Amino acid sequence: MSILILTVTVTAILSVLSYYLWIWSYWMRRGVKGPRGLPFVGVLDQLLVHETPGMLKLGEWTKKYGPVYGITDGTHRTLVIADPDMVHEIFVKQFDNFYGRKLNPIQGDPETDQRVHLLAAQGHRWKRLRTISAPTFSNGNLRKLKSTVEDCSLELLRHIENKTADGQQIDMLSFYQEFTMDVIGRIAMGQTDSQMFRNPILDVVRDIFCGNHNNLMLICQVFPAIGSAVRQLTFKYPDKIPAFKLYSLMEQTVTTRMRHRNEDLKKGIELDEPHDFIDLFLNAKTDEEFENEANEEFTKRNMKVTKQLTAEEVVGQCFLFLIAGFDTTALSLSYATYLLATNPRVQQKLHEEVDRECPDPEIEFEQLNKLKYMECVLKETLRLYPLASISNSRKCLRSTTVNGVKIEEGTHVQLDTWSLHYDPKIWGDDVEEFKPERWENTEDYNEHKGYYLPFGMGPRQCIGMRLAYMEQKLLLAHILRKYRLETGTKTAIPLKLVGSATTSPKDVFLHLIPRHD
Numbered sequence: 001m002s003i004l005i006l007t008v009t010v011t012a013i014l015s016v017l018s019y020y021l022w023i024w025s026y027w028m029r030r031g032v033k034g035p036r037g038l039p040f041v042g043v044l045d046q047l048l049v050h051e052t053p054g055m056l057k058l059g060e061w062t063k064k065y066g067p068v069y070g071i072t073d074g075t076h077r078t079l080v081i082a083d084p085d086m087v088h089e090i091f092v093k094q095f096d097n098f099y100g101r102k103l104n105p106i107q108g109d110p111e112t113d114q115r116v117h118l119l120a121a122q123g124h125r126w127k128r129l130r131t132i133s134a135p136t137f138s139n140g141n142l143r144k145l146k147s148t149v150e151d152c153s154l155e156l157l158r159h160i161e162n163k164t165a166d167g168q169q170i171d172m173l174s175f176y177q178e179f180t181m182d183v184i185g186r187i188a189m190g191q192t193d194s195q196m197f198r199n200p201i202l203d204v205v206r207d208i209f210c211g212n213h214n215n216l217m218l219i220c221q222v223f224p225a226i227g228s229a230v231r232q233l234t235f236k237y238p239d240k241i242p243a244f245k246l247y248s249l250m251e252q253t254v255t256t257r258m259r260h261r262n263e264d265l266k267k268g269i270e271l272d273e274p275h276d277f278i279d280l281f282l283n284a285k286t287d288e289e290f291e292n293e294a295n296e297e298f299t300k301r302n303m304k305v306t307k308q309l310t311a312e313e314v315v316g317q318c319f320l321f322l323i324a325g326f327d328t329t330a331l332s333l334s335y336a337t338y339l340l341a342t343n344p345r346v347q348q349k350l351h352e353e354v355d356r357e358c359p360d361p362e363i364e365f366e367q368l369n370k371l372k373y374m375e376c377v378l379k380e381t382l383r384l385y386p387l388a389s390i391s392n393s394r395k396c397l398r399s400t401t402v403n404g405v406k407i408e409e410g411t412h413v414q415l416d417t418w419s420l421h422y423d424p425k426i427w428g429d430d431v432e433e434f435k436p437e438r439w440e441n442t443e444d445y446n447e448h449k450g451y452y453l454p455f456g457m458g459p460r461q462c463i464g465m466r467l468a469y470m471e472q473k474l475l476l477a478h479i480l481r482k483y484r485l486e487t488g489t490k491t492a493i494p495l496k497l498v499g500s501a502t503t504s505p506k507d508v509f510l511h512l513i514p515r516h517d
């Protein structure tokens with residue numbers, strides 16, 4: 001009996017070891033170069049170090065191994081790409097073979113998870129969510145959201161005025177986080193008034209991005225079964241992990257809203273104009289007929305194809321938009337402000353544009369379209385700091401060949417966006433310079449060829465891009481009308497970059513000097 005147990009145990013251990021060695025040696029067996037790391041983890045441990053952002057690490061390897069190389073990260077086998085033609089082929093032309101994204105198992109199984117959201121979904125589930133969500137970011141809706149965003153901008157200015165009255169330097173990153181949290185809280189979470197500098201949810205959300213959860217991410221990606229188990233458990237005990245805590249808060253908010261709407265309907269009260277994303281998603285419907293193939297896919301997974309979102313899906317979307325909209329936009333604003341403070345000529349030119357185009361206390365939606373130089377500043381900022389490049393990934397769902405490279409089903413693709421954005425062959429010898437003017441003639445850079453990807457590319461391009469631009473333009477215009485941005489003793493030049501999900505400056509301390517005193 002004991003020999004049998006021993007034999008079974010040894011066989012089990014050997015099988016597990018062989019499985020992990022098989023994955024780890026995947027690229028070696030195929031003769032694809034790249035950093036190897038260690039069995040089990042591959043290079044995942046190196047990608048998850050908060051102090052040396054993983055997305056910059058990819059750039060170091062691209063220099064060493066060239067624009068196409070292979071890594072293993074946990075149980076993922078990933079092809080890293082910094083070749084514009086291949087990017088375009090995978091993200092646009094062969095999208096049908098690459099419609100999934102690279103996910104950590106703790107984010108749920110995109111095939112079966114009922115709570116799946118747009119960033120994680122794939123196949124027909126993604127298409128349905130994208131079709132239903134797209135109108136939320138239409139010009140008409142953005143126009144409606146403008147007054148909320150402007151209100152938050154003016155509220156932030158009041159705080160800036162208070163905190164800088166004695167000439168102190170302030171950390172713009174934390175101020176921008178207050179701003180984006182307030183905007184997204186009001187447009188996605190049903191928050192009715194400003195909660196700036198007293199919003200308890202902000203700490204939970206900061207913890208998601210800045211807290212140290214790397215060990216958990218590592219374990220879940222190396223042992224996917226543990227990842228799914230942790231996911232199930234944390235939905236039961238959400239207080240243990242910030243992302244799940246936030247999810248459960250979102251769930252309560254959506255449930256309460258649905259109850260109120262139902263009560264109103266029962267009393268014969270007509271629903272108001274939508275107040276926020278929750279209303280928009282609860283109202284949202286798609287007129288698109290789902291093809292037979294889609295119906296079969298949903299039936300296989302015991303799901304009903306509905307043209308409206310289920311309550312779980314509404315929670316998932318609002319949760320995602322909160323996460324996606326909070327950090328990215330605050331970071332982009334922080335980088336832009338830093339670049340303006342360290343490039344006074346650009347700041348002066350932008351001051352002139354803002355003074356000319358936005359002379360009144362309130363800034364109209366149409367006036368934002370006239371801020372052309374501001375647009376160039378924001379585009380150039382995101383070229384130098386493509387902060388959300390981790391999302392520029394795909395999962396191959398049908399084996400194929402791309403520019404002579406065979407890619408098997410199940411392989412992940414991760415773009416090395418930073419190397420593309422800093423390639424002198426594309427941008428010229430002044431690639432390291434902050435030069436918004438390079439965007440004045442955009443025909444020089446064809447955005448659709450796979451060079452410039454701050455918001456990704458193709459059908460899965462960032463859905464919130466226009467909202468992000470609107471928020472940034474509106475707030476920056478208000479700040480620049482009032483203040484000159486200057487570096488101080490606490491400003492880190494160059495910036496110290498950190499982060500394992502998004503790539504963030506550690507802080508951005510600046511002086512804000514009133515212009516018209």
Ligand code: HEM
Nearest residue numbers: 321324325328329332388391455456457460461462464468
């Ligand atoms: C400066 C701000 C932002 C940056 C730099 C950014 C960047 C990105 C990137 C790189 C992707 C991946 C695109 C791809 O795979 O092709 C993405 C996807 C996405 N972003 Fe953003 N984003 C920003 C703001 C926002 C905002 C404000 C929202 C919503 C409120 C948002 C929601 C999303 C969603 C839902 C996706 C997934 C789209 C899909 O898979 O269909 N983002 N974003």
